[in-house]
Amino acid sequence: MNRVSTNPVLVGEGHRPLRDVVAAELRRLILDGSLPPGERLVEDRLAQQLGxxxxxxxxxxxVLEAEGFLDVAARRGAFVAKLSAQQAEDLFQVRLALEPLGARLAASVGDPETDLIARAWAILDLVRESGPEQDLDVLxxxxxxLHSLVFELTRNDYLIALAIPMVKRGQWLLRQSAPLQNPAAWDEHHGLIAAIAAGDPDLAEAAARHHVLSVRNALRPHLEPPEPLHDLS
Incomplete structure (x- = not known):
């Protein structure tokens, strides 16, 4: 059964090339879980839903196949991709490079943008108050x-441009194993935001690195193994 959003965006009247508009909408549906991993995409149905x-x-x-969001097989059709253990490891290697750097730079800003820090604390307060029954989409x-705010605090446009797509791709990975409803998964963010707010680059960098490593270790048992190679001899 195709579980596309109950209120899909009608994109037929957009001003950008329709290919780009449709790709953006399908990408959004994949990232927010409306089209889950393994879901088969039916062209006629999607065309009707998106107008x-x-x-x-x-x-x-x-476009989405080239980006790695879809797997397309002859005579079987297109399916939302499942991240293999190796693909997830590749993503975490990038996170380990960018997230500690982002935290260090965010903490190094002489006059941190207090509204962004305030929003980060507000997010953590909201999650703590709502408890584990909070809707997964909201979480x-x-x-x-929250992770995007850390990069925005760096005021480094180049890093932001690189990091935000990574954050969204990482979110797709987290949704596949749904650890966000575990309160303990949010605890490490408190130390990270506190270090940034205190202007401690070393502590912020260490907190970010520890957080990424912790998430990677927690997710590894839930990841899809790579597809076996078939002997064609």
Whole structure:
């Protein structure tokens, strides 16, 4: 069964090339879990739901296949990709490079943007008050915003441009194993934000590195193993 958002965006009247608009909408549906890993995409159904013809759907699916969001197999169709253990490891290697750097730079800013820090604390307070029964979609959105705020605090436009897509891709990985409803998964963020607010680059960098390593170790047992190679001899 295709679980597309109950209120899909009608994109047929957009001003950008339809391929790009449709690709952006399908990417959003994948990232927010409306199209979960393993879901088969049916062109006719998507075209009807998004208010476009099949051609931009087909072109957008090629874009998402190139980005790694879709797996396309001859005679089977297109499916939302499942991240293998190796793909997740690749993502965590990038996170280990960028997130400690982002935390260090955020803590090094002489006059941190207090509204961004305040928003980070507000997110953590909201999660603590709501408890583990909070909706996964809400938690996912808040987690993405929290990690994005750290990079925005760096005021480094180049790093932000590199990091925000990584944060969103990482969020997709987290949704596949759903650790966000565990309160302990949020605890390490308190030390990270506190170190940034205190202007302690060394502590912030160490907190970010520890957090990424902790998440990686927790997720490894839940990841899809790589597809076995078939002997064609």
């Amino acid at each position: 476009v013809s099949r051609n931009p759907i087909r072109e957008a699916m090629r 996912s959105t808040l987690h993405t915003e």
